[in-house]
Amino acid sequence: MHPRLAALAALRLTDPDAKMAATRELAARVVSDSSVPLATPVRAPGDDLGVPGRPERPLRVSATAVERRSPFTTEGRAALVHAICHIEFNAVNLALDATWRYDGLPEAYYRDWLRVADEEAQHFTMLRDHLRTLGHDYGDFPGHDGLWSMCEKTKDDAIARMALVPRTLEARGLDATPLIQAKLRRANAPDALAAVAILDVILRDEVGHVAIGNRWYRWLCEREGIDPVAHYRVLYRLHDAPRLRAPFNLEARALAGFTDEELRDLEPADSPPRR
Numbered sequence: 001m002h003p004r005l006a007a008l009a010a011l012r013l014t015d016p017d018a019k020m021a022a023t024r025e026l027a028a029r030v031v032s033d034s035s036v037p038l039a040t041p042v043r044a045p046g047d048d049l050g051v052p053g054r055p056e057r058p059l060r061v062s063a064t065a066v067e068r069r070s071p072f073t074t075e076g077r078a079a080l081v082h083a084i085c086h087i088e089f090n091a092v093n094l095a096l097d098a099t100w101r102y103d104g105l106p107e108a109y110y111r112d113w114l115r116v117a118d119e120e121a122q123h124f125t126m127l128r129d130h131l132r133t134l135g136h137d138y139g140d141f142p143g144h145d146g147l148w149s150m151c152e153k154t155k156d157d158a159i160a161r162m163a164l165v166p167r168t169l170e171a172r173g174l175d176a177t178p179l180i181q182a183k184l185r186r187a188n189a190p191d192a193l194a195a196v197a198i199l200d201v202i203l204r205d206e207v208g209h210v211a212i213g214n215r216w217y218r219w220l221c222e223r224e225g226i227d228p229v230a231h232y233r234v235l236y237r238l239h240d241a242p243r244l245r246a247p248f249n250l251e252a253r254a255l256a257g258f259t260d261e262e263l264r265d266l267e268p269a270d271s272p273p274r275r
């Protein structure tokens with residue numbers, strides 16, 4: 001089977017364990033083997049039926065319906081870990097989708113996204129295992145659908161996908177992770193500190209995912225003769241991307257390849273200085 005159709009098959013799987021196993025197996029077989037071609041076209045009419053595969057639980061709710069969780073109770077920490085676990089489940093789907101969906105890109109693009117899918121599967125598994133130590137499992141709490149709804153909106157435009165999923169939503173994860181870690185450190189329970197350590201691994205990998213988004217966003221803009229900074233502002237408004245909120249993790253964002261101009265653009269000139 002064409003590896004990108006194997007990515008589609010994994011994307012359609014509804015059982016989380018089966019999806020993670022299929023993703024990891026595919027990535028192990030293909031990512032570092034340059035003799036396996038990925039760039040030959042695979043798309044066919046009606047092939048997005050059953051995309052994305054996801055289990056019946058967690059119940060999907062709007063982002064505003066997800067309650068705030070206290071890090072000071074085990075139940076609150078379980079809900080918090082579940083929320084991140086759900087993001088990682090969606091992140092596996094979005095990386096598989098980015099691998100499968102867009103014909104006509106270079107070999108390296110597909111390999112990059114399959115590597116991301118593999119890392120997202122590891123993140124999901126680490127968090128799910130941790131959640132089980134708290135007496136819960138994936139599906140026990142509701143989850144919101146923000147990440148996948150942006151995939152839907154950008155399904156016909158690879159430039160918009162790169163701009164708004166890795167470079168916007170995953171980049172927001174770079175900003176949010178240190179704040180979540182600080183909250184967990186304040187709780188100071190062994191399971192909270194174990195979650196902080198898992199988030200260290202995730203943060204490191206996520207810098208790489210945002211960098212891959214930057215790499216291919218710029219490559220596509222160059223191919224189309226588009227100015228990446230000006231076009232980002234257009235896409236951001238067109239697809240009603242969620243507002244970027246300070247404090248920003250400028251160090252991680254710079255490591256992920258945002259330019260000084262893009263980092264300055266994050267903060268409107270009339271916003272109060274940050275402390």
Ligand SMILES: [Fe+2]
Binds near residue numbers: 123202
């Ligand atoms: Fe992740």
Ligand SMILES: [Fe+2]
Binds near residue numbers: 170
């Ligand atoms: Fe990611």
